[in-house]
Amino acid sequence: MEIYEIVTYFTLLLLLFSAARVVTTSNVIHAAISLVFTLALTATLFLLLSTQFVALVLVLVYIGAVIVLFLFGVMITRAPLGKNAELDNDKNKLIGATISGAIFLLFSYILINGFDGEIVITSGSSTELLGEILLSRFVFPFEIVSFVLLAALIGGITLARKDEALVDEDQV
């Protein structure tokens, strides 16, 4: 077994542990921190698969921005920090475990039997080629996605700010 495979398997194992901790811990902040670990390990996996640009985008966008948003959301909605027994809906635990276990077994069966291949590791950076493809062959979806992002930005601001008409009514 090469050192490369050992590192990859170790990354996958840690990924599973941290992902399980995201959904099972009873502490909101611990869940967010575990998601940081999950995403960092995913970026490590992407680096091991020689897709450097996507790994960097993942670190920048997810760990840099999305997790900060989540922590803001946790603090604004006054979710109780620290251990909280109310966080899970205990009635749903059995049915949730059954459904997710069934989905896992089905997907594993399909993926193990349906796909067989070797990971192709390319040396060097593919970022330059990726940029060229993104701005030539995929330029239309790229523009659409940037428009979606703009719409989400405006929608988020509109939703989250205080409605001034309502504020005026409250004062009257």
Next chain:
Amino acid sequence: MIVQPVLVTAAALFSLGIYGILVRRNAVMVLLSIELILNAVNINFIIFDSMLADSLMQGQIFTIFIITIAAAEVGIGLAIVLMLFRNRQTANINEFDLMKW
């Protein structure tokens, strides 16, 4: 290196996300679980890109698109949760039954 262990790990991440959506009571935690699911999809895209050695790198490009859409989704989702919290003073999704019959 063979692809199956990575694919099964991605499937496990996906089902952990489903479990989180079904079990969690806090809306922010449900959004965290959705991020896990999107992350599993990203891993699948990258692993197939790596397996097929596609000259157009469509796996990587779609992963970048998914990351963008996920960022938009989190922004909108948290804005909605914030609105709900402002109106109902709670973020527990089992207390939002306005649209139930």
